[in-house]
Amino acid sequence: MKKIMKNFTCVNDIENLQNAVKEAIDVKKNPFAWDTLGKNKTMLLVFFDSSLRTRLSTQKAAMNLGMNVIVLDINHGAWKLETERGVVMDGDKTEHILEAIPVMGSYCDIIGVRSFARFESREYDYNETILNQFIKYSGKPVVSMEAATRHPLQSFADLITIEEHKKTAKPKVVLTWAPHPRALPQAVPNSFAEWMNATDYDFVITHPEGYELAPEFVGKAKVEYNQRKAFEGADFIYAKNWSAYAGDSYGKILSKDRAWTVDTEKMALTNNAYFMHCLPVRRNMIVTDDVIESPQSIVILEAANRVVSAQTVIKRMLEAM
Numbered sequence: 001m002k003k004i005m006k007n008f009t010c011v012n013d014i015e016n017l018q019n020a021v022k023e024a025i026d027v028k029k030n031p032f033a034w035d036t037l038g039k040n041k042t043m044l045l046v047f048f049d050s051s052l053r054t055r056l057s058t059q060k061a062a063m064n065l066g067m068n069v070i071v072l073d074i075n076h077g078a079w080k081l082e083t084e085r086g087v088v089m090d091g092d093k094t095e096h097i098l099e100a101i102p103v104m105g106s107y108c109d110i111i112g113v114r115s116f117a118r119f120e121s122r123e124y125d126y127n128e129t130i131l132n133q134f135i136k137y138s139g140k141p142v143v144s145m146e147a148a149t150r151h152p153l154q155s156f157a158d159l160i161t162i163e164e165h166k167k168t169a170k171p172k173v174v175l176t177w178a179p180h181p182r183a184l185p186q187a188v189p190n191s192f193a194e195w196m197n198a199t200d201y202d203f204v205i206t207h208p209e210g211y212e213l214a215p216e217f218v219g220k221a222k223v224e225y226n227q228r229k230a231f232e233g234a235d236f237i238y239a240k241n242w243s244a245y246a247g248d249s250y251g252k253i254l255s256k257d258r259a260w261t262v263d264t265e266k267m268a269l270t271n272n273a274y275f276m277h278c279l280p281v282r283r284n285m286i287v288t289d290d291v292i293e294s295p296q297s298i299v300i301l302e303a304a305n306r307v308v309s310a311q312t313v314i315k316r317m318l319e320a321m
């Protein structure tokens with residue numbers, strides 16, 4: 001029996017990954033087979049941060065299920081929101097999130113929320129303060145469209161993509177850090193690690209010293225500081241930048257070393273691995289033009305599977321209503 005999906009924020013919200021992937025493949029084959037499931041239901045997508053893929057794929061997924069969709073960009077047209085209790089609101093914030101969230105909940109049946117790490121405090125980010133306020137106060141099922149610590153719709157799409165392309169039952173999957181000019185959150189690598197650790201793949205994480213992810217996300221993964229060694233025999237290379245997690249370095253850039261850029265010479269060490277990245281990607285920082293344009297690059301298919309992961313999740317929520 002399927003677990004009733006109240007919220008979707010992490011891998012634990014999907015009880016049986018294999019069944020979920022099978023269901024996702026069915027959804028992909030027949031995207032309009034459930035086009036009346038969401039009739040007269042409304043999906044509200046709330047963005048505190050920018051997006052291309054998540055914005056479009058989640059709308060498309062909800063529309064495939066027959067839902068109405070509303071999109072709200074908090075920073076473009078909405079009132080500026082205060083998020084802390086106890087603040088005297090005599091500044092530029094017009095509305096408190098504790099009124100805004102239940103109001104938003106009253107206009108829809110499911111809410112998607114995107115709210116990145118702010119890097120002001122690791123505790124605030126890792127407590128998922130914004131996402132949890134939506135879960136607590138909206139009164140509606142909440143889908144994380146990337147929160148401070150995880151990006152589960154992306155990870156689910158990544159898993160579907162690997163399952164579609166793998167040539168062995170237990171592929172070697174390598175998550176590699178790569179350089180970037182700006183400090184990025186750990187949400188994508190955390191989440192990818194969490195989902196890979198829920199499979200029986202041979203999963204390796206490689207990064208420069210100082211870029212260790214939180215232990216609860218590293219889990220049973222092998223950590224290899226030598227990127228070339230990690231690439232040897234890999235079936236999938238998943239590149240991503242992230243900023244430091246540890247202690248006082250939290251949210252900081254420790255290196256922009258382009259020796260970590262994924263290039264053809266390093267890909268030659270692999271078992272003709274597929275190249276993956278969640279996008280958007282900085283070419284010739286994270287990955288060279290040659291690699292991302294090569295036949296082994298599956299980044300576009302991976303992005304296309306964002307519709308499939310979102311539709312599978314929203315379908316499960318609608319079925320539970």
Ligand code: CP
Binds near residue numbers: 053279
């Ligand atoms: N991968 C991903 O979430 O892309 P966007 O930030 O464009 O939504």
